[in-house]
Amino acid sequence: xxxxxxxxxxxxxxxxxxxxxxxxxxxxxxxxxxxxxxxxxxxxxxxxxxxxxxxxxxxxxxxxxxxxxxxxxxxxxxxxxxxxxxxxxxxxxxxxxxxxxxxxxxxxxxxxxxxxxxxxx
Amino acid sequence: xxxxxxxxxxxxxxxxxxxxxxxxxxxxxxxxxxxxxxxxxxxxxxxxxxxxxxxxxxxxxxxxxxxxxxxxxxxxxxxxxxxxxxxxxxxxxxxxxxxxxxxxxxxxxxxxxxxxxxxxx
DNA sequence: TCGTTGTACAACCATCGGGTTGTACGTTAG
DNA sequence: CTAACGTACAACCCGATGGTTGTACAACGA
Numbered sequence: 212x213x214x215x216x217x218x219x220x221x222x223x224x225x226x227x228x229x230x231x232x233x234x235x236x237x238x239x240x241x242x243x244x245x246x247x248x249x250x251x252x253x254x255x256x257x258x259x260x261x262x263x264x265x266x267x268x269x270x271x272x273x274x275x276x277x278x279x280x281x282x283x284x285x286x287x288x289x290x291x292x293x294x295x296x297x298x299x300x301x302x303x304x305x306x307x308x309x310x311x312x313x314x315x316x317x318x319x320x321x322x323x324x325x326x327x328x329x330x331x332x
Numbered sequence: 333x334x335x336x337x338x339x340x341x342x343x344x345x346x347x348x349x350x351x352x353x354x355x356x357x358x359x360x361x362x363x364x365x366x367x368x369x370x371x372x373x374x375x376x377x378x379x380x381x382x383x384x385x386x387x388x389x390x391x392x393x394x395x396x397x398x399x400x401x402x403x404x405x406x407x408x409x410x411x412x413x414x415x416x417x418x419x420x421x422x423x424x425x426x427x428x429x430x431x432x433x434x435x436x437x438x439x440x441x442x443x444x445x446x447x448x449x450x451x452x453x
Numbered sequence: 454t455c456g457t458t459g460t461a462c463a464a465c466c467a468t469c470g471g472g473t474t475g476t477a478c479g480t481t482a483g
Numbered sequence: 484c485t486a487a488c489g490t491a492c493a494a495c496c497c498g499a500t501g502g503t504t505g506t507a508c509a510a511c512g513a
Binding site for chain 2: 490492
């Protein structure tokens with residue numbers, strides 16, 4: 212899968228879409244957890260879930276497309292390794308959302324701290 | 333939409349699915365940003381995007397189902413307000429992923445700090 | 454060498470998701 | 484009162500997704 216990576220640490224909308232989309236499935240979240248702890252082959256992963264090897268393969272592909280996971284060849288198997296940097300990228304996004312809200316709160320606070328406004332209370 | 337909320341601060345897999353799914357669309361992310369800054373009516377939101385009112389209505393419904401947004405009646409319109417607490421819940425989830433990785437790093441560090449192992453270097 | 458294992462990939466199927474249009478109805482403004 | 488506005492919801496279209504099975508092939512082990 213050819214994945215467009217953003218040039219300058221900036222994430223494109225498509226990339227953000229892929230990251231959250233990839234995390235919106237419990238099997239994929241589980242795969243991320245397991246491969247963050249240590250490298251696991253695709254077949255080893257497949258044995259853990261009540262679905263076909265091909266299905267797990269697809270999940271890994273989705274995660275790889277989102278940059279949440281990388282696959283490294285090791286003999287005849289592919290070791291899947293979770294990518295903590297992608298997690299951090301997602302965290303940054305949520306931090307930005309939270310910052311917006313904090314700004315609003317700050318503005319409201321500033322407003323209340325002002326001299327009593329001309330409008331009636 | 334009837335949404336199952338978790339009993340004790342714990343998020344169910346379904347809830348996590350909905351949160352990330354809801355964030356996996358740029359229009360919905362934009363709605364969250366705008367409604368975190370201040371309350372906006374559905375029709376005001378609809379005017380901002382190149383799609384029908386009904387489409388925006390659906391996006392708001394998805395966000396509401398994920399708990400990322402609440403709708404409060406105000407005369408004939410519904411004001412949409414972003415829910416910062418839901419953002420925090422998502423942040424906690426990502427933090428848990430990151431913690432897994434930090435644990436791995438910590439274990440590796442501990443291993444390296446040990447006495448030289450009996451195996452050859 | 455040859456069977457087994459691990460992977461890749463295509464084809465197919467059912468469901469879901471994001472979009473549309475159309476209809477109905479409560480609320481507000483003139 | 485009546486027209487315009489804001490919302491809700493159903494029906495529909497179609498592409499994406501999550502699953503399946505089947506085939507092909509490279510790598511490993513005995």
